[in-house]
Amino acid sequence: MTETGRQLRRAWIARLGPQGEVDVDRAACPRAIVEDAVARVGANPVRWAIELSSVVVRRIVEEVPTLGGSPAAVEMLRRGNEATTLRALFTLVEGPGAAPPTAEATLEGIREFVHRAVPLEQVLQGVRIGHAATAEAFLRAGAELVDPEVAVDEVTAISRELFSYVDNLSDTMIRTYLAEHEVWSTSAAAARADIVRSLLSGAATADVGEASRVLGYDLRRTHEAVVVWSDSPNGNSGLQAAAIAALQARGATATLVVPVASGRLWAWGTVPPGGTRRTGSWETIAKALSRQQVRAAFGTPVDGVAGFRRSHREAERGERVERLRCEAGRVPRHATAYADVAAIALLATDLDAAGDFVRRELGGLAARSAPMEALRTTLYHYIGAERSLVDVARRLHVARGTVTYRVKRAQEVLGRDLDDRRFALHTALALAEELGDAVLLPRDVER
Numbered sequence: 001m002t003e004t005g006r007q008l009r010r011a012w013i014a015r016l017g018p019q020g021e022v023d024v025d026r027a028a029c030p031r032a033i034v035e036d037a038v039a040r041v042g043a044n045p046v047r048w049a050i051e052l053s054s055v056v057v058r059r060i061v062e063e064v065p066t067l068g069g070s071p072a073a074v075e076m077l078r079r080g081n082e083a084t085t086l087r088a089l090f091t092l093v094e095g096p097g098a099a100p101p102t103a104e105a106t107l108e109g110i111r112e113f114v115h116r117a118v119p120l121e122q123v124l125q126g127v128r129i130g131h132a133a134t135a136e137a138f139l140r141a142g143a144e145l146v147d148p149e150v151a152v153d154e155v156t157a158i159s160r161e162l163f164s165y166v167d168n169l170s171d172t173m174i175r176t177y178l179a180e181h182e183v184w185s186t187s188a189a190a191a192r193a194d195i196v197r198s199l200l201s202g203a204a205t206a207d208v209g210e211a212s213r214v215l216g217y218d219l220r221r222t223h224e225a226v227v228v229w230s231d232s233p234n235g236n237s238g239l240q241a242a243a244i245a246a247l248q249a250r251g252a253t254a255t256l257v258v259p260v261a262s263g264r265l266w267a268w269g270t271v272p273p274g275g276t277r278r279t280g281s282w283e284t285i286a287k288a289l290s291r292q293q294v295r296a297a298f299g300t301p302v303d304g305v306a307g308f309r310r311s312h313r314e315a316e317r318g319e320r321v322e323r324l325r326c327e328a329g330r331v332p333r334h335a336t337a338y339a340d341v342a343a344i345a346l347l348a349t350d351l352d353a354a355g356d357f358v359r360r361e362l363g364g365l366a367a368r369s370a371p372m373e374a375l376r377t378t379l380y381h382y383i384g385a386e387r388s389l390v391d392v393a394r395r396l397h398v399a400r401g402t403v404t405y406r407v408k409r410a411q412e413v414l415g416r417d418l419d420d421r422r423f424a425l426h427t428a429l430a431l432a433e434e435l436g437d438a439v440l441l442p443r444d445v446e447r
Contacts, residue, residue: 010093012145014042022047028079029086037086041093048141049089053082056133060126066118067109067126071231072263076109081130084169088134091165092158107176112262114180115189117197123177124170131166138162196258196266200309208305217256221270224250225299225311227319229264232293242294243267246335249285250298266315268308271301286335297322297336314338317345321434324348328436344434347427354431355439361421361428364413366440375413378406380429383418 024043027034027050037046057078061068068074113123139155146154184190195211199219212219228243243265244255252269259265289296297318299311318338326332338345348354359366365376378392382403385391393400411418418425431439 012142013045013089013093015044015145016048016141017044018047018051020051022051024050027082028053028075029082030079033083033086037089041089045089046086049085050082052134052137053078053085056085056130057081059133060129063129064122064126066116066122067113069116069261070229070264072229073109073112073261076112076262077126080107080109084130085134088138088162088165092138092161107173109262110173110176111180111184114177114184115193115259116261117193120174120177120181123173127166127170127173131162135159135162135166193258196256199305200312202309215256217254217268218270219305219308221254222273222301222303223268223308223311224252224271224301225266225268225308225315226296227264227266227312227315228294228296229319230292230294231263238292239263239265239294240267242289242292243296246285246289246296246298249288266312268311273301273303282335282337286333289334295322295332295334295336297338299338314342317342321345321348324435324438328434328438330434330436341434343427344430347431348435348438351438354435355442357424358428358431358439359442361424362432363415365410366432368437368440372413375406375410376429376432378403379410379418380426380433382407383422383426383429 024034024038024046027046034046037049057074060077060081061074067077110123135158138158142155142158143151192215195214199211208219224247226243226247228239228246230239240257240259243257244267247255247267247269250269251271253272254270255267256269257265257267285296297315299314299318301307302310315338318336318341321341321344322333322336362376365372365379378396378398381392381395382389385395389400389403392403396403414425
């Protein structure tokens with residue numbers, strides 16, 4: 001088929017459009033690719049492809065979670081999938097030879113998957129899921145927009161052309177993965193990452209002294225772990241320096257850093273045992289991290305290989321709490337100490353159960369509205385301050401009369417005395433204060 005004939009037959013593609021609001025300027029793809037796409041097929045089909053890509057990526061990460069790993073890693077996946085979807089659009093309109101090269105954006109995540117030890121079969125599973133969802137959307141659109149007299153032939157052609165395109169893309173991804181894996185598997189960084197993952201999994205390891213030698217980090221010391229991340233587009237830049245500086249501010253004399261995903265890394269510092277170390281304040285550390293647009297969650301210092309694992313688990317729990325807080329619209333904390341959020345982290349291990357508990361204990365106070373949120377916050381601080389109106393008024397920057405009114409109103413909504421299950425009430429208020437919708441809404445409700 002000639003290029004002109006193909007374009008005439010595929011004129012229906014120009015009628016594609018997104019269901020929601022899609023801003024082309026906020027596309028994940030490099031701007032040059034998006035601008036070229038708009039020039040070739042029009043703005044609405046490009047918006048349709050961007051919207052479709054976001055849906056597909058969510059499905060991929062839901063079914064193969066290891067392909068995510070961090071918001072920045074998901075954004076990288078979205079960037080590659082978006083480029084793939086746009087190239088599929090070009091292929092259908094102009095033929096495979098006319099589609100512009102988008103390989104760099106499409107294959108960008110392969111190196112990261114190799115470095116994170118994501119198996120090739122899981123990468124290909126993600127490709128299959130993405131292809132199935134993308135092909136389904138193209139076929140459905142074709143069936144709706146094409147003249148019924150030629151719809152069967154057109155849908156058959158779309159299916160054949162998309163299969164050929166994805167088959168070629170899969171071959172390229174496999175070759176890229178295997179080549180990168182060969183290089184990576186012989187590197188010192190790979191050996192270090194393998195040892196760390198083995199230590200964290202609790203698997204039997206070789207001599208601790210030998211592992212320490214390969215890592216360049218003494219595993220027999222006292223360790224404080226930290227997870228450091230950034231959700232900014234250039235999140236990898238400066239992460240390692242930020243992690244080392246934060247651990248040194250905590251008194252670390254040696255550090256170990258392991259990148260684990262785009263915009264995210266694990267790190268450990270060896271610190272003096274007991275209370276002999278001199279450390280910077282959390283406020284100072286948080287300010288330094290804030291300047292670098294980086295956030296960090298710290299475990300507690302623990303001895304030996306078991307401590308290496310435990311402190312890391314604590315840091316990851318602290319990170320989870322902070323991510324949940326940000327999803328709830330709370331002001332980000334740039335430095336989160338596990339000791340400060342341990343109770344919330346443990347209570348939120350099962351979010352479904354935690355949400356049931358919060359909604360049962362708070363009743364009408366769990367309603368999602370500004371007035372109810374003000375009542376919850378005031379009551380939370382009131383119970384925590386041993387019912388001191390002065391302390392609560394000072395902390396919330398409101399008048400004492402306002403505190404009195406809110407406490408009285410909160411008690412009316414609760415329908416019971418504040419001393420009735422006081423511990424459970426304060427715990428439910430703490431969860432609501434920290435995690436917001438994650439516990440105020442049932443998990444199957446659209447947020």
